[in-house]
Amino acid sequence: MPKIKYIEHNGKEHEVDVPAGWSVMEGAVKNLIPGIDADCGGACACATCHVYVDPAWTDKMPPKQDMEETMLDFAQELEPTSRLSCQIKVTPELEGLVVRMPKSQH
Amino acid sequence: MSERIVIIGAGQAGAQAVATLRAEGFAGSIVMVGDELFAPYQRPPLSKAYLSGALERERLFLKPDAFYAEAKCELILGVSAKSIDRTKKTVSLSDGRVLAYDKLLIATGSRVRRIPVPGADLKGIHYLRGIADVDALRPGFEKGARLAVVGGGYIGLEVAAVAVKRGVDVTVFESLDRVMARAVSPQISAFYEDVHRAAGVRLLMNTTVEAFEGTDKLTAVRAGGATHTADIALVGIGVVPNEELVKDMGLTCTDGIVVNQFAETEDPAIFAAGDCTRHIGREGDPIRLESVQNAIDQAKHAALAMVGKHTPYGEVPWFWSDQYDLKLQIAGLAKHGDKIVVRGAPASRKFAAFHLRAGRVAAVEAVNAAPEYIVGRKLIADRAHVPPERLADTTIPMKNIV
Numbered sequence: 001m002p003k004i005k006y007i008e009h010n011g012k013e014h015e016v017d018v019p020a021g022w023s024v025m026e027g028a029v030k031n032l033i034p035g036i037d038a039d040c041g042g043a044c045a046c047a048t049c050h051v052y053v054d055p056a057w058t059d060k061m062p063p064k065q066d067m068e069e070t071m072l073d074f075a076q077e078l079e080p081t082s083r084l085s086c087q088i089k090v091t092p093e094l095e096g097l098v099v100r101m102p103k104s105q106h
Numbered sequence: 107m108s109e110r111i112v113i114i115g116a117g118q119a120g121a122q123a124v125a126t127l128r129a130e131g132f133a134g135s136i137v138m139v140g141d142e143l144f145a146p147y148q149r150p151p152l153s154k155a156y157l158s159g160a161l162e163r164e165r166l167f168l169k170p171d172a173f174y175a176e177a178k179c180e181l182i183l184g185v186s187a188k189s190i191d192r193t194k195k196t197v198s199l200s201d202g203r204v205l206a207y208d209k210l211l212i213a214t215g216s217r218v219r220r221i222p223v224p225g226a227d228l229k230g231i232h233y234l235r236g237i238a239d240v241d242a243l244r245p246g247f248e249k250g251a252r253l254a255v256v257g258g259g260y261i262g263l264e265v266a267a268v269a270v271k272r273g274v275d276v277t278v279f280e281s282l283d284r285v286m287a288r289a290v291s292p293q294i295s296a297f298y299e300d301v302h303r304a305a306g307v308r309l310l311m312n313t314t315v316e317a318f319e320g321t322d323k324l325t326a327v328r329a330g331g332a333t334h335t336a337d338i339a340l341v342g343i344g345v346v347p348n349e350e351l352v353k354d355m356g357l358t359c360t361d362g363i364v365v366n367q368f369a370e371t372e373d374p375a376i377f378a379a380g381d382c383t384r385h386i387g388r389e390g391d392p393i394r395l396e397s398v399q400n401a402i403d404q405a406k407h408a409a410l411a412m413v414g415k416h417t418p419y420g421e422v423p424w425f426w427s428d429q430y431d432l433k434l435q436i437a438g439l440a441k442h443g444d445k446i447v448v449r450g451a452p453a454s455r456k457f458a459a460f461h462l463r464a465g466r467v468a469a470v471e472a473v474n475a476a477p478e479y480i481v482g483r484k485l486i487a488d489r490a491h492v493p494p495e496r497l498a499d500t501t502i503p504m505k506n507i508v
Contacts, residue, residue: 030170032172039402047480066474074477074480
């Protein structure tokens with residue numbers, strides 16, 4: 001199971017195993033990691049699972065679909081590394097992935 | 107003795123209330139009672155990814171078990187609440203237990219509306235509300251099986267989309283003249299009717315199901331005076347609020363437990379949130395919402411009120427539906443509009459319908475159009491006025507629409 005490190009806005013780190021096939025969002029929610037709301041449960045409908053992907057992982061990220069791209073366009077504190085974590089599927093290649101959470105999801 | 111909050115209903119609203127109560131520092135005990143055997147789970151994927159098999163059951167749960175342990179929330183599952191004694195402040199459960207409460211949250215949700223026609227008890231007739239319903243329905247989705255979908259609403263159409271992709275022969279019976287008539291505007295209905303027909307779904311409008319036929323198992327549906335062969339049926343004709351528990355105790359219910367903007371009922375110790383409630387919405391009329399958004403937001407306000415931090419519920423309602431590769435996202439309620447402005451061409455499979463009320467944006471329905479949805483939602487929240495010709499002009503990006 002790939003290990004993923006989630007870093008809260010306050011710097012607190014959580015390193016957890018997330019099953020391949022799950023989303024990065026699910027890995028946070030199922031491990032009680034604060035900072036990702038995911039109101040819609042992963043339907044790319046609410047934009048409350050915004051994360052910043054560590055630049056070292058940019059190349060390994062799955063490409064953004066149109067929907068994610070536009071939902072992100074309107075997220076607060078958008079950065080070039082911003083993603084919706086419900087749209088990042090965990091694969092063995094993402095072993096060690098590091099994501100950071102924004103101050104707020106709303 | 108420390109204060110005890112009892113939550114009746116283990117769904118989206120109940121789970122949210124636990125999270126908010128603890129986040130707000132509530133230090134008393136919490137007990138949640140649910141009549142299903144499962145801890146709170148997501149219902150929206152049931153008619154979509156869970157039905158199709160893309161999402162395993164384990165992934166439906168809203169919170170891991172550790173959440174309830176950490177929140178010191180006792181879960182009583184597979185048990186329903188039978189009655190409330192408002193004087194003694196106790197709830198009687200179906201297993202004979204009697205729970206004392208200081209504050210009570212009713213988050214009982216809604217149940218499917220049953221179809222009152224002959225043959226409705228035949229084997230092969232399904233409804234869709236819980237995990238068990240989908241587990242029972244899915245094995246019937248074999249290639250070539252004939253599925254009768256009764257009701258062209260969200261549930262019926264989402265199921266139709268999953269089924270037809272599996273090679274099931276699908277017929278949808280809708281008693282009104284368009285699909286999703288209760289939820290969306292005619293422009294959206296017309297678009298989705300075309301999409302379903304193109305995918306191979308047979309849509310029969312203005313066709314009311316009169317009876318189900320079969321000796322022990324369903325074999326046909328009688329509708330619109332004709333007989334349609336069917337192996338399996340899915341009835342999706344709406345839901346009714348689970349309000350009886352408090353109605354019996356003398357609290358006002360008018361198709362939904364009546365609550366104020368703080369999710370309080372007439373009894374100061376009893377709160378209610380989610381599908382089971384009716385409240386005065388942002389547009390000033392009493393509404394009952396059947397949605398994840400309402401369950402989450404109203405439960406937050408209920409929990410805040412329970413700990414004495416009253417904040418009024420005024421969030422914009424939002425909804426979504428996944429059918430095929432299309433994402434329908436809605437904010438606000440179309441019924442509040444007096445003028446419809448369409449932005450983009452339905453033929454491009456990317457467009458939106460804005461609903462204006464006296465010139466301000468009251469609702470938006472967006473098909474594969476996230477900017478329209480996101481900006482629209484903000485415009486609704488801000489009660490913004492936007493000239494119709496600007497909204498319709500796709501050369502002006504949504505970001506610059508105001």
